[in-house]
Amino acid sequence: GNSVTQMEGPVTLSEEAFLTINCTYTATGYPSLFWYVQYPGEGLQLLLKATKADDKGSNKGFEATYRKETTSFHLEKGSVQVSDSAVYFCALWGAGNMLTFGGGTRLMVKP
Amino acid sequence: NAGVTQTPKFQVLKTGQSMTLQCAQDMNHNSMYWYRQDPGMGLRLIYYSASEGTTDKGEVPNGYNVSRLNKREFSLRLESAAPSQTSVYFCASSEGGAPRWETQYFGPGTRLLVL
Numbered sequence: 001g002n003s004v005t006q007m008e009g010p011v012t013l014s015e016e017a018f019l020t021i022n023c024t025y026t027a028t029g030y031p032s033l034f035w036y037v038q039y040p041g042e043g044l045q046l047l048l049k050a051t052k053a054d055d056k057g058s059n060k061g062f063e064a065t066y067r068k069e070t071t072s073f074h075l076e077k078g079s080v081q082v083s084d085s086a087v088y089f090c091a092l093w094g095a096g097n098m099l100t101f102g103g104g105t106r107l108m109v110k111p
Numbered sequence: 112n113a114g115v116t117q118t119p120k121f122q123v124l125k126t127g128q129s130m131t132l133q134c135a136q137d138m139n140h141n142s143m144y145w146y147r148q149d150p151g152m153g154l155r156l157i158y159y160s161a162s163e164g165t166t167d168k169g170e171v172p173n174g175y176n177v178s179r180l181n182k183r184e185f186s187l188r189l190e191s192a193a194p195s196q197t198s199v200y201f202c203a204s205s206e207g208g209a210p211r212w213e214t215q216y217f218g219p220g221t222r223l224l225v226l
Contacts, residue, residue: 004153032212043115043201043217044154051212089153093212098169101153 002027002094004102009087012108019077021105023064023090026071031094033057033066033073038087038104047075047088085109113137115218117202123224124192132187132221134202142205143185144169144215145177147198154201160185192225199223 007022025031032051036044048057053068064075073090090102118133136143142161146154146169156169160179174196176188185204189196199222203215 008151041219043203043219044215045217046214091153098156098159099154099212099215101155103151103153 002031002092002096002100004090004092004100006088006090006102006105008103009106010108011105012110013080015082015109015111016079017109019075019080019084019107021075021088021090021107023073023075023102024071025073025090025092027092027094027100029095030068031092033064034091034093034099035062035064035073035075036089036091036101038089040086044089080107080109082109082111115202115204115216117200117218117221119221120219121222121224123226124189125226126193128192129188129190130192130223131189132200132202132223133184134186134218135184136202136204136216137183138204138206138216139182140204140206140216141182142207143179144203144205145175145185145187146201146203147171147196148201148220149198157187157200192223194225197223197225 003026034049035047037047038044048059050057050066056065062077087104089104115136144159145157158177160166202218205213205215
């Protein structure tokens, strides 16, 4: 079946630091890949997506590239802000027609 | 627009009690979903509804029932709550009615504690 593995958190960074959150997946066929973000006290929001190999999704300074050869979709941001503090979920849509989520990675950004 | 709303925000139940979690969306979406979120496990799909009057099981449906009351509302019922159902429950909706990926919009969640 489908599965998504994310690095465990929390990840604690200082403001303006570089962010990488690792995500790898297992799936049959050619899944679509997503990053969702959950701010404190809120539901999840779609952050970015990529639907085929080598696609790069980007939004709000965040980027992730769909790497089929390494089955990865790592999230990166060049300079994080305190307002980026949240829980980030990697997810895929594949066979079975449902979203499969990773366990989430909590990011804490200190001023 | 309020988007997706859920009630209640927090609930404590004793083992064996029943309750219904309510969800409503005002975006005229066809599809609605119920997920549970457990620490370290991400979100798992309990049930979904692709249109009014239809429901389908997700990954973890045991112990739950759902009702798609109308296009706006999708409720989740626990008939006899168990401690294993302690979790945060999220409702979501999306525009289409076919099983294809599209952006899902999430409510703020209901935190349920079963003692």
